[in-house]
């Protein structure tokens with residue numbers, strides 16, 4: 148059995164209770180050493196065999212799992228944040244299906260949630276944006292043309308950019324070209340929920356400068372949109388006049 152487990156965004160106590168339990172029971176753990184906090188490995192049994200996938204190919208990962216299965220062992224594949232976001236898990240699932248190896252998935256706190264917590268912000272504000280676009284700038288990994296930053300920027304929704312801090316010169320130009328004004332608020336969150344977390348507030352117009360001046364090339368998210376500003380309307384849900392399934396409004 149293989150359990151794909153979301154490690155959370157960094158702080159070791161942000162893994163789910165289920166994820167920690169699965170780590171504690173695993174015979175073999177393959178963790179994404181480039182981003183997973185190694186302190187999470189303290190949940191493992193002493194006898195647990197540990198592999199760092201940062202130095203491995205897909206084939207090597209599958210080989211370790213195959214070997215573990217042969218010996219009747221349980222494997223945890225530990226991914227950073229939640230494995231559904233840039234986790235490269237689908238290709239692993241498909242290999243396991245081919246091999247007839249059973250697997251399941253335990254969700255984790257994605258870094259975009261960790262970043263919102265670090266910023267103490269809400270991505271979906273009434274009259275500002277009711278949509279969160281999760282995307283990345285095209286770099287060595289291409290992005291389909293129909294998902295260009297310009298086209299997504301046209302919505303002026305909240306945008307969270309993964310894997311993009313080394314591409315901000317082009318990114319900034321495309322965000323502006325697409326429709327965000329230069330004074331649209333933005334933020335960069337470096338290592339959200341890690342002890343060395345850092346937050347930088349800027350605007351779309353100063354995004355590239357802020358990233359370069361602070362050397363933020365790795366493990367950072369860029370958040371763009373009016374949700375980082377001052378304006379919003381209060382919610383209907385908690386409006387005294389508004390009737391809900393659970394509460395009678397005054398009007």
Ligand code: SAH
Pocket residue numbers: 156157182226227228229230231232233234256257258259261262308309310311336337338339340341365366367368
């Ligand atoms: N599955 C992960 C994302 C993996 S892609 C998740 O759900 O968060 C790797 C990218 O995620 C990094 O380049 C960075 O953009 C972002 N990232 C991961 N952890 C982060 C953190 N703690 N703080 C800020 N960004 C992070």
